Amino acid sequence: MTSFVAQEAIGNAGNINIETDNFSLTNGAQVNASVFGQGNGGNILIDVRDNIELTGSNIFxxxxxGAVGDGGTITVNTTNLSLLDGSQITAGVFGTGNAGTVTINAADNITFQGIGSDGFASGILNNVAASGVGNAGNIDVTTANLNLVDGGTISSSVIGEGNGGQIKINASNAIVAFC
Known part of the structure; x- marks a missing residue:
């Protein structure tokens, strides 16, 4: 599913809203609301009553x-969220602009596990890349149990120019992290 501003285009990407009982992305599938030209990325809202599982896939x-604009927000509401084998939820700046906020609400469990074949870790990334100029957005995670396993990560970073975002984690029961 994609909604984007194409390279050399001017305008804003549309929003993507998904509502279902269970949601799964595998083998490189993606939900993408990005800016490749000039304008703003769309917001992504995913409301899933039961389980979300991404395996080798991304939401960004x-x-x-080379693009100019601001990224949209990403909001995920579910009971259980699993990002596996390098799957990511990403709001990033590689051009000029600011990244959107990533908000995850999972009533029971969040698991970020594994490294993909491309070397990227599963998790949430909100970053300003080496080629980027702008600010990384905030990351807000609310759950009962947060598991960061075998390289799973939550990261807000600046490699280019700008400021990192704040990371807020509210895990009412437990946070478990191990390699």
């Missing part, structure tokens, strides 16, 4: 290299 709203 980014400002691509």
């Amino acid at each position: 709203s980014q400002v691509a290299s």
Whole structure:
């Protein structure tokens, strides 16, 4: 599912709203509301009553290299969220602009586990890349249990120019992290 501003285009990407009982992305599938030209990325809202599982797949709203604009927000509401084998939820800046906020609400469990074949870790990334100029957005995670396993990560970073976002984690029961 994609909604984006194409390279050399001017405008705003549309929003993506998904509502279902269970949601799964595998083998490189993606939900993408990014900016490749000039404009703003769309917001992504995913409301899933039971389980979300991404395996080797991504959800992102980014400002691509050479693009100018702001990324949209990503909001995920579910009972259980699993990002496996390098799957990511990403709001990033590779061009010029600001990344959107990533908000995850999972009533029971969140598990970020494993590294993909491309070397990327499973998890939430909100970053300003080496080619980027702008600010990384905030990351807000609310759950009962947060598991970061075999490289799973939550990261807000700046490699280019700008400021990192704040990371807020509210895990009412437990946070478990191990390699």
